Amino acid sequence: MLLACFCSEVDILPGFLFGLSLNLLFCSIVEYICRTEKEMELKHALVIAALLWLFAPLIGSIPLWYGGQYPSFSDVLFESVSGFTGTGLTMTTRPELLPKSINFLRHLLQFAGDGVGIVVISLCIFGRTHISSFLLFRGEAREAGIRPSIVRTSRRIFGIAFTFVILGTIFFTVVGIKEGLSTSDALFDGVNHSMTAYATGGFSTHAQNILYYHSEAIELVALVLMIVGSLNFNLHYAIITGKRRELFRDIEMRFLIASLLVASVLVALTLHGTYATPSSLFRKGVFHMVSAHTTTGFQTIPAQYLKHFWPIPTVFILSLLMLIGGSANSTCGGIKGLRLGIILKCLALELKKIFYPSSAVPGESYYHLGRNPLTETAIRGAAVVIVCYLLLFGLGTLITVAHGYPLADSMFETASALGNAGLSCGITSPSMPLGLKISYIFLMWAGRLEIITVFVLFSFLLLPLKRIL
Amino acid sequence: MKRILVLPLVLLILPHVWAVSINSLLLNPENYDNKLVTVEGEVIGILRKENFVWINIVGDKAGIGVWCPAKLAENVKVAADYHHRGDLIRVTGRFHAACLEHGGDPDIHAAKIELLSRGEEIPREVDWLWMVASLVFLIISLFLYFWLPRRGEKGAPPYWY
Numbered sequence: 001m002l003l004a005c006f007c008s009e010v011d012i013l014p015g016f017l018f019g020l021s022l023n024l025l026f027c028s029i030v031e032y033i034c035r036t037e038k039e040m041e042l043k044h045a046l047v048i049a050a051l052l053w054l055f056a057p058l059i060g061s062i063p064l065w066y067g068g069q070y071p072s073f074s075d076v077l078f079e080s081v082s083g084f085t086g087t088g089l090t091m092t093t094r095p096e097l098l099p100k101s102i103n104f105l106r107h108l109l110q111f112a113g114d115g116v117g118i119v120v121i122s123l124c125i126f127g128r129t130h131i132s133s134f135l136l137f138r139g140e141a142r143e144a145g146i147r148p149s150i151v152r153t154s155r156r157i158f159g160i161a162f163t164f165v166i167l168g169t170i171f172f173t174v175v176g177i178k179e180g181l182s183t184s185d186a187l188f189d190g191v192n193h194s195m196t197a198y199a200t201g202g203f204s205t206h207a208q209n210i211l212y213y214h215s216e217a218i219e220l221v222a223l224v225l226m227i228v229g230s231l232n233f234n235l236h237y238a239i240i241t242g243k244r245r246e247l248f249r250d251i252e253m254r255f256l257i258a259s260l261l262v263a264s265v266l267v268a269l270t271l272h273g274t275y276a277t278p279s280s281l282f283r284k285g286v287f288h289m290v291s292a293h294t295t296t297g298f299q300t301i302p303a304q305y306l307k308h309f310w311p312i313p314t315v316f317i318l319s320l321l322m323l324i325g326g327s328a329n330s331t332c333g334g335i336k337g338l339r340l341g342i343i344l345k346c347l348a349l350e351l352k353k354i355f356y357p358s359s360a361v362p363g364e365s366y367y368h369l370g371r372n373p374l375t376e377t378a379i380r381g382a383a384v385v386i387v388c389y390l391l392l393f394g395l396g397t398l399i400t401v402a403h404g405y406p407l408a409d410s411m412f413e414t415a416s417a418l419g420n421a422g423l424s425c426g427i428t429s430p431s432m433p434l435g436l437k438i439s440y441i442f443l444m445w446a447g448r449l450e451i452i453t454v455f456v457l458f459s460f461l462l463l464p465l466k467r468i469l
Numbered sequence: 470m471k472r473i474l475v476l477p478l479v480l481l482i483l484p485h486v487w488a489v490s491i492n493s494l495l496l497n498p499e500n501y502d503n504k505l506v507t508v509e510g511e512v513i514g515i516l517r518k519e520n521f522v523w524i525n526i527v528g529d530k531a532g533i534g535v536w537c538p539a540k541l542a543e544n545v546k547v548a549a550d551y552h553h554r555g556d557l558i559r560v561t562g563r564f565h566a567a568c569l570e571h572g573g574d575p576d577i578h579a580a581k582i583e584l585l586s587r588g589e590e591i592p593r594e595v596d597w598l599w600m601v602a603s604l605v606f607l608i609i610s611l612f613l614y615f616w617l618p619r620r621g622e623k624g625a626p627p628y629w630y
Contacts, residue, residue, distance in 0.1 A: 008552070008593075009551065009593070010595050011593045011594060011595045011596070013595075013600065013603070014596065014599040014600050014602070014603035015603075017600075017603035017604060017606070017607050018603045018606060020607060020610075021603065021606040021607040021609070021610040022610070024607075024610040024611060024613070024614045025610045025613060025614075027614065028610070028613045028614045066599075093530070094513075094527065094549075096513045096514070096548075096549055096550055097549060097550065097551060098551060099551045100551065179516055179518070180515075180516030180517045180518050180522070180523065181516060206513070206514065206525075207513065207527060207532050208525060208532045208533075208534070211534070211574060212514060212525055212532075212534075213516070214516070214523050214534050214536075214571055214572075214574050214576070216572060274567065275567050275573050276567065276569055277569055277573075279572065280567060280569070280572050280573030281573070283572045283573055284567075284572075284573045300574070301575070302495045302531055302532075302533075302575060304492070304495035304496050304531065305495065305498070305575070307496075308495070308496050308497065308498065309498050309499070309566065309567075
């Protein structure tokens with residue numbers, strides 16, 4: 001609201017006021033009805049998290065709707081869900097024409113919902129479930145109640161996130177001015193892009209996304225922030241507290257480095273004929289590979305190029321990277337490196353069993369915030385989520401194909417929505433069918449909440465019905 | 470006789486300078502790569518460097534960067550935003566699907582820029598009825614938030630204490 005006043009956008013203030021009022025009203029009613037002195041249980045926390053990521057976008061969509069730049073409410077809701085889940089798929093074809101305050105709100109939604117919000121919820125709530133990728137978080141979440149741990153963890157996360165965002169803003173602004181932007185534009189873009197880069201969100205203030213700047217230096221700043229945002233929050237904390245060795249011992253970090261190396265080789269091989277010089281091949285290939293793997297969604301090529309210029313194998317690799325995602329306890333979406341690492345360790349264990357004598361009992365362990373034995377619970381938890389992700393991916397692809405889109409494009413866009421990535425080959429647009437918009441809204445929501453939370457919500461809602469029937 | 474002479478000449482030149490939409494360029498980059506094209510679009514960004522300028526323009530559904538010497542772009546001044554309609558320009562230049570000079574970016578190296586219409590300010594008016602209604606709604610919501618009795622709060626401190 002302050003920015004709207006500062007940028008002479010008073011005409012859109014009612015949208016912000018209505019949004020704020022509805023938020024207060026909603027909070028008052030919820031607190032009146034639901035307040036209790038009983039300690040919150042895990043199932044309640046999971047249901048609250050699922051509902052929060054459903055209602056918050058609804059309230060967040062009101063200022064966007066009042067701004068009048070979106071063709072329909074479904075587009076506004078899509079944009080808001082994409083913001084809160086940190087996906088980055090956008091329904092606006094001309095972000096430049098949005099009021100600055102609305103544009104800032106879009107980016108803030110990603111930072112608050114995905115950059116900070118999801119990490120807090122992940123550490124404090126999801127971390128208690130046996131199926132979560134945060135299974136092994138060994139901080140206060142295990143010993144203390146949920147509420148105190150949320151307060152303490154939030155403070156820590158906010159501190160670290162703000163540090164990175166401020167550093168990112170400084171770099172983006174300085175480079176932006178050097179590249180020819182006015183100081184105010186460079187600062188505005190800098191704040192917004194550092195928020196979405198750290199949150200691995202992918203919204204941009206420009207229709208051409210990062211390509212707008214035609215600048216290697218800006219791409220480099222974005223690249224560093226995307227990687228930082230994709231790292232496990234516990235690793236940030238370990239590095240700050242001087243435990244730098246943790247960085248290279250962690251199974252997730254090793255998986256991330258290995259998958260980036262393998263993907264680099266594959267992308268270089270498949271993109272070889274498209275770009276004439278190694279430098280442009282490296283610049284385009286590495287940027288999009290990191291953008292997909294960290295589920296950020298920044299692009300330095302037009303969406304049309306993914307369909308009509310880049311080879312299909314490269315597009316498949318990017319789809320796969322978006323599904324894999326980054327680290328647990330980070331701002332990334334996707335299946336997460338920890339789960340895939342556990343499954344790979346399980347595969348290694350099974351192979352060991354074949355080659356070892358029958359009397360031997362081979363064991364396997366992995367390093368994630370300490371040395372952990374590979375238990376059946378961890379394997380089952382990882383496997384269930386991977387299967388759920390793949391099922392949803394198949395379903396989403398089928399729905400997209402059923403709407404008349406080609407298979408490769410459908411797979412790419414579905415992976416982007418489910419993995420909360422935001423890279424687009426052009427399917428996501430205001431002209432997209434309503435059924436597909438609703439399907440993608442569901443995929444973004446389910447992907448952000450790691451699917452299981454959604455099942456918990458459905459069970460919670462259906463259980464009373466079952467009792468009645 | 471004249472027609473017979475002119476027609477092949479026109480057919481020869483036409484594909485190279487025919488105005489195409491930016492979207493067609495990006496949908497068929499290999500067909501237009503390294504060819505002379507003419508595109509029209511609204512200016513959405515001007516990045517001025519020492520001797521050169523990047524002008525970002527947007528056409529029907531897509532945008533592209535135009536790279537040109539600073540002198541060519543002297544007349545391009547207004548970029549589109551919430552308060553302005555951007556300059557409408559026609560650019561003639563060479564399209565690069567993956568420019569060797571600019572790290573593989575798709576761009577047009579302009580040889581000629583024509584200003585079709587100057588950008589202008591868009592007047593924005595405040596709807597006072599909505600403004601008053603939203604303020605009243607905010608006051609009611611604030612009142613409810615601070616005065617609505619909360620269930621089970623007797624003597625219990627708020628959870629953030």
